[in-house]
Amino acid sequence: MSTSVIILAAGKGTRMRSSLPKVLQPLAGRPLLGHVIETAKKLKADHIITIYGHGGDRVQQAFAQDQIEWVEQAEQLGTGHAVQMTLPVLPKAGMSLILSGDVPCVSVDTLERLLSASNETGIGLVTLTLDNAAGYGRIVRKNDQIQAIVEHKDANEEQRQIKEINTGIYCVSNAKLQQWLPQLDNNNAQGEYYLTDIVAMALKDNLSIASVQPNMAFEVEGVNDRIQLAALEREFQNFQAQQLMQQGVHLIDPKRFDLRGQLKVGQDVCIDINVIIEGDCEFGDGVQIGAGCVIKNTRIAAGTQVKPYSIFDHAIVGERAEIGPFSRLRPGAELSDEVHIGNFVEVKNTRIGTGSKANHFTYLGDAEIGIDSNIGAGTITCNYDGAFKHKTVIGNQVFIGSNSSLVAPISIGHGATVGAGSVITQNVEDGSLAFERAKQMSKANYQRPQKVKK
Numbered sequence: 373m374s375t376s377v378i379i380l381a382a383g384k385g386t387r388m389r390s391s392l393p394k395v396l397q398p399l400a401g402r403p404l405l406g407h408v409i410e411t412a413k414k415l416k417a418d419h420i421i422t423i424y425g426h427g428g429d430r431v432q433q434a435f436a437q438d439q440i441e442w443v444e445q446a447e448q449l450g451t452g453h454a455v456q457m458t459l460p461v462l463p464k465a466g467m468s469l470i471l472s473g474d475v476p477c478v479s480v481d482t483l484e485r486l487l488s489a490s491n492e493t494g495i496g497l498v499t500l501t502l503d504n505a506a507g508y509g510r511i512v513r514k515n516d517q518i519q520a521i522v523e524h525k526d527a528n529e530e531q532r533q534i535k536e537i538n539t540g541i542y543c544v545s546n547a548k549l550q551q552w553l554p555q556l557d558n559n560n561a562q563g564e565y566y567l568t569d570i571v572a573m574a575l576k577d578n579l580s581i582a583s584v585q586p587n588m589a590f591e592v593e594g595v596n597d598r599i600q601l602a603a604l605e606r607e608f609q610n611f612q613a614q615q616l617m618q619q620g621v622h623l624i625d626p627k628r629f630d631l632r633g634q635l636k637v638g639q640d641v642c643i644d645i646n647v648i649i650e651g652d653c654e655f656g657d658g659v660q661i662g663a664g665c666v667i668k669n670t671r672i673a674a675g676t677q678v679k680p681y682s683i684f685d686h687a688i689v690g691e692r693a694e695i696g697p698f699s700r701l702r703p704g705a706e707l708s709d710e711v712h713i714g715n716f717v718e719v720k721n722t723r724i725g726t727g728s729k730a731n732h733f734t735y736l737g738d739a740e741i742g743i744d745s746n747i748g749a750g751t752i753t754c755n756y757d758g759a760f761k762h763k764t765v766i767g768n769q770v771f772i773g774s775n776s777s778l779v780a781p782i783s784i785g786h787g788a789t790v791g792a793g794s795v796i797t798q799n800v801e802d803g804s805l806a807f808e809r810a811k812q813m814s815k816a817n818y819q820r821p822q823k824v825k826k
């Protein structure tokens with residue numbers, strides 16, 4: 373049977389006070405709507421239909437890579453009106469899950485349970501019991517059976533005492549949506565076409581209404597303002613941190629850990645506080661990440677130690693390497709095993725062979741470095757001539773003396789030595805020593821200028 377996912381995303385999100393449409397606001401580094409689309413994909417939905425309104429172009433652009441059917445709701449006349457807009461493209465048969473673009477955390481498991489419960493009845497919803505239910509639509513039951521959803525603004529005093537709320541997540545047969553939606557009216561406190569009125573229509577058709585509860589309350593939390601966004605971010609981060617700890621990761625403090633993407637881990641990975649991990653990352657067995665690191669789309673192999681405040685972006689690091697503190701690995705940094713990169717060393721588009729070291733104040737860009745070479749403090753690969761980038765090739769067992777400039781294109785042969793303070797502009801042969809310095813001048817008994825004390 374075909375499953376469609378309908379996502380309501382036409383709201384303006386006035387309370388965010390942002391030029392960005394609400395459903396594009398990021399949670400854990402991904403737009404709110406992106407989370408919902410990801411969930412729809414995991415459910416293997418046959419159709420993902422998204423209803424857009426405000427900022428439609430930007431919203432569609434943000435998901436240009438995804439297979440989405442976009443439906444416009446030019447005027448926001450209510451949730452029922454929004455779903456009505458999908459009827460021309462909705463398959464005639466099958467079931468639809470109806471989700472909100474601003475409720476990003478609903479889980480695949482909860483939705484699968486909703487789908488199977490609703491399959492039997494033709495309609496079901498996700499409900500939740502809250503201590504403070506103010507503002508939400510209330511679930512009215514008689515003998516346990518759902519009788520109605522009453523919006524807070526339409527509810528009487530007795531109904532407002534009800535703690536079971538409508539989360540705004542539904543599953544309905546497409547045939548029934550085709551039948552019911554055209555019958556909605558807007559005779560209510562808000563003058564809107566309420567999607568929730570389909571409950572009364574289902575009862576008229578003698579259907580019973582299935583309901584399921586989410587595994588965790590934060591799954592159904594919506595985002596209307598930045599305070600709710602920040603609160604949900606923490607809850608989501610806490611959830612991810614717990615999953616990682618269950619996989620055996622040692623998080624020194626899960627409250628000070630942020631994952632904005634995916635992290636694959638081996639055994640006994642230890643992550644100190646205030647680390648941010650973005651995109652797709654992978655840490656092998658025993659990898660240790662020091663405090664304050666920012667690591668994006670990077671693979672770090674087993675046994676490597678990363679000291680505090682190091683920054684990685686699209687880098688690959690081998691086994692038993694030592695990185696940091698204060699290292700910066702940029703796109704195309706590929707480090708073999710046992711490489712050491714120390715403080716204030718920047719590596720970009722550079723491969724470094726096993727056991728090589730650059731421990732202090734260095735820029736390595738567009739370079740290839742062999743094995744067991746030592747790059748002295750303050751070495752710079754001068755890769756840019758103002759217009760073009762050029763390559764530096766450094767062989768095995770090379771020693772580059774401190775404060776040297778290697779002006780690319782250039783090649784330093786195996787076993788070569790470069791004297792400290794050199795500006796090297798010509799290739800250096802295997803095994804040779806190259807240095808380039810002004811001759812040292814000395815003046816005996818030199819008297820420095822002195823201030824005259826008044």
Ligand code: UD1
Nearest residue numbers: 380381382383448449450451454472508509538539540566
């Ligand atoms: C809705 C439910 C309420 C439920 C609550 C859960 C109705 C009538 N009420 O109320 O029972 O407790 O959600 O959060 O459905 N939207 C559109 N087009 C519109 C109106 C809304 O796309 O014309 C989108 C919004 O952007 C939002 C979602 O639908 O993503 C829910 O709309 P909202 O106005 O927040 O509904 P509530 O009044 O909160």
Ligand code: MG
Nearest residue numbers: 540594595596
């Ligand atoms: Mg709402």
